Amino acid sequence: MEPTSKNFKSNAAGALTDAQLQRALSNVPRGFVKKRADAAAALPEFEQLRDQGREIKNHTLEHLDLYLEAFEEKVVEAGGYVHWATTAQEACDLVVRLCLDREAQTVTKGKSMISEEIGLNAGLEKMNIEPVETDLGEYIIQLRGETPSHLIAPAVHLTKEQIEADFRRTHTELPEERNLDEPASLVYEARQILRQKYIDADVGITGANFLIAETGTSVIVTNEGNGDLTQTLPKTHIVLASIEKVVPTLEDASTLVRLLARSATGQDISNYTTFSTGPRRRGDPDGPQEYHVVLLDNGRSSMLGTEFQEMLRCIRCGACLNHCPVYQAVGGHAYGWVYSGPMGSVLTPNLIGVNEAGHLPNASTFCGRCEEVCPMRIPLPKMMRHWREREFEKHLTPFAARRGLGVWAWFAMRPKFYQRVTRWAARILKWRAGRSGRLANVPLAGGWVKYRDLPAPQGKTFQQMWKERDNV
Amino acid sequence: MSDNATRREQILGRIRTSLNVDADSMERLELVADRLEDHKRNIVPDRASGTVAQNVKQFCERMEAVNGTVEHVKTPSEIPGAIANYLRLHNLPQKIRRGSDPALEKLPWGKARSLEVAVGAARKTDEVSVSRAFAAVAESGTLVMTSGSDNPTSLNFLPENHIVVVEAGRVAGSYEDAWDVVRAVYGDGEMPRTVNLISGPSRTGDIEQKIELGAHGPRRLHVIVLNRPSSAK
C-alpha cells in the first residue's frame, strides 16, 4: 500500500468536511469508550493484569530470538512450516508462492493487519488469485476498494446506507425488492455470500493475535467466527504474524486474552479465541492438511534496543484509537497507511520512515488518554515526542517553527530581556484589543485566529505588578 | 529471494544485535527454558476461584449474558429428549450432526424417536450440530472445545445452531485451570490441533457498532449442563 502519510494535513481536512464520515465517527466515543470503562471497572484485578501484561511482553522482547526459536521448533514438531520474511515484499512473495504452488484460485482471509502491511491482496490479485476478506468489516471495505480505518472495526467509518449501496452494486443476484435497511439484514446478506466462499477456498489465511512458544500455537481472536471457518475448511492454513507476537506460555497468552477484549470491545473475552497447532492430526475429520506460519520482521528487529522497543508490546486492541480525540476527529484513513491513531503515530514512522510519516507523531495534543487506556501501558506520548526529537535533529521540523522556537528560547534563557519583551507584548496586545478584551486578528498567529479570538492580556505582566506590590 | 534459513539467520541476528546479546548465553537459554517448562500462572482473577457449584453457576450466568442459552439435565439419558425439545421450540428440523465422542455415542438417541442423527464433520447443509465440551471456564462463560474425530471443529462453526453438552464437573474456574486439564490429557507442551474457546454465539458490531448475532458462525448457542446430583459439591 502506497503511503499518503505525508499528506496528513490535507487528508485530515478532507475527513473533517466529509459529513458521512463524521456521522460514522460520532459512534466511536459513545460505543467503545464506555464499554471499555465498564469492563475495566468490573474486574478488580484489571490494573494488576495490565502491569503483568507489560512484564510478560517486556520479558519476551528481551529474549525474542530464543522464544522465536522455541516457537519454530514446536511448530515443526507438530508438522507445520515456519517461513521467515525480513521485508514486506518478501512476505508477500512468499505467501503468493505458497498459494500458486497449491494452484489456489480462491483464498479466504481472516482479519490480518500484517496482510495489509505487506499488500497481500494486490499481490494475490496480480497472480489471478481471488482474495476474499471474511471479517464483515474487511469484506465491506474490500468491496469498496478501501483499506481498514480501524484495527478491530475496519468499517467504522461507514454508515449502513453506504454499505447497502455497496451490496446492491456488487451482489449481482440480490433481488431489488429485498429490504436491507437494518444492520441485521446486511449481516445476513453477507453471511450467505461468504458461506460459499469458505467452502470453495483452497487456502485460508489468518493473522495471529499471539504465538505461543511453549506449544507452537497460533492464536486468533474473533467475534464473528470468520477466522475459524477460514482456517478450518480449506486444505491449507497460512498464518501471518509479525515477530513480536510471540509469548512464552499458555498462561501468558491467557493474561493477555483477559486484557485484549476488555480493552477493545469491553467483552470479558471475544466470542471465539482459537488456538491452532500444526495441521490436522491422524483421525481428524476436518481441519487443514497443511499449516504454515510466516514470521515477518519488516523493521521490528531494529526497534529493539531503542526508545521504541516498548511499542512492540502492542496487542492491537484499538483502545488508543477509540480514546484519541484526533482519531475521533479525522478517522483512520487520514493517517495514510495501515496503522492509525496513537499506535500508528509511533509505529508507522518506524516501519515506513519518519521522512514519510513525520506528521503523525506531531498530530497529537499529548493529552495522554491513549497511554491511560493502553492495556500494555505503552508510553505513546513519550514515544511520539521521541519522534519529534529525531525530526528536530534531522532538521525535518519546518523552518518557521524552528526559527520561532529559536527566538523564543533566546529570550527564555535571558530573564531581563524576557521580562522586557513580555511587558511590551502584554501592553501592545491589550492596547490593540481595546475595550473588547479580545483580538480577532494577530500577526503570526494565523492558526489561532482562524477559528478563535485571542483573549487580550490584562495589560501588565505579573512580574511587573509583583514588583510594584513589593515596592508599596 | 534468499532461502528460508538465510532469512531466519538474518532476523535472529538482527534481534541479537539490537538487544546486544549472544546467541549462546547460557543464562538466557536457561531462563527461557525454565519459563517454558514451569509455565507459571500469572494473576488469576479472584472470581475464578469458586467451588464446582459456584463455577457452574457463574459459567451459566456469564454464558447467558453473552446470548448463549443454558439448560440443566440430571442424567445423560435426558439429553436426546432435551435436544429434540430445543429443536421443536425453535422450529428447527429434527436433524442433527455430531462427532463420535464416546459420551455422545452412548446416549439413548432412540428415546427421541423423531430425531435424525448423523455423525462426522459438518456439511454445508447441516442446520444443527451437537458437540461435547472438553471443559468450560466460569470466569468468562466460556466453552473449551478440542478438535478430533470426537468433536470435529467444523461442527462449532458451520451450522447455524450449535448445541453443546458439558458435564458440570468439567466446568473449571479459569483458563489456567482448563490448560492444566489439557496438559493432563495431551501432555506438557502439547496441544490438540485446535482448541476453541467459545463464549456465546457468533456476533458482529461491524455495521455502525450495532451488535448482530450469527455473523458467520452459529446464530444460536445452546448449552446443556449435565449436572448429576452427586457431581455438585
Added chain:
Amino acid sequence: MNDKKIKVGLFVTCLVDIFRPSVGFAAVKLLEEAGCVVEVPDMQTCCGQPAYNSGDRKTSKEIAERTIRTFEPYEYVVAPSGSCAGMLKKHYPKLFGEGTGVQSRAIALADKTYELVSFLTDVLQVKGVDAQFGRCVTYHDSCSGLRELKVHKQPRQLLSSVAGLELREMSDANVCCGFGGTFCVKYPDISNDMLTKKMSNIEASGADVLLAGDLGCLMNMAGKLKRSGSKIEVRHVAEVLAGETLLPPIGEGES
C-alpha cells in the same frame, strides 16, 4: 497549620505572567491564606514545554537547568497550571542522564513541585475556601493536570465550599479541548474540531461559567466561545476559589 510558615516559590507560568496576572495574585492569596509565605523568583521565565514538545531537547535542558537553579531555595514550588507543574514534576527528571548531579537536582525539584489546587488540598490539607460565587459553573479537566498529576477531585472539593456556587458537570469533561500548545496552530482544523465538540458539551451542561486550571486551555476555549458570541464566562478556577472575580472574565472587556 503550624506556626512555622511554609516558604513557597510561585512558578507563575508564562501565560499567566503575560495574559492574566490576576490568576497569579489569586494563587498568592490562596497560598497566603493557607499559611504560606509566597515568593516570586525574578529569574523565572517559561518551563520549556514549547521546546520540549517540539523535539528540541537541547533547549529544553538549558531552560530546565535554569528553572531548577531558580527554584532551589524553596520548600515548595507551586504553579497555577497542571501542564507547567507536570513539566517540572514529570518531565524534568527524564531530560537528564541517569544518576547525574543535575538529574538528582531535577528530582529534588520534581518532589517539591505541585499544581496549585492539589497543593492546597493534598499538602496543606485545605478543606474549603472562604469565597462566594453565586453562579452555575462547569469544570474542564485539563489533560496534564488530570493524567500526569491526578488532579480531578481536588478542584471539585474546593469549589463545593464556595458559597452560592453550583457545579454542573459537562459530558466528556476529561477529553482534550484541542489546545495542545503548538498543536492548535500546527493543526488548526483538527484543533477546531475538538474545540467545537468541547464547546457543545460546555453549552449542554447549562452552566454559565466555565472553569479550568490551565490558562492555555482556558484561552483556547474562551477564544472560541467569544468568537461564536457565547454568553458563557470563562475563568481560571483559582480566581473563583480566591473570591477574585471582579475583573472581566477571559476574553471579555470592561463593560
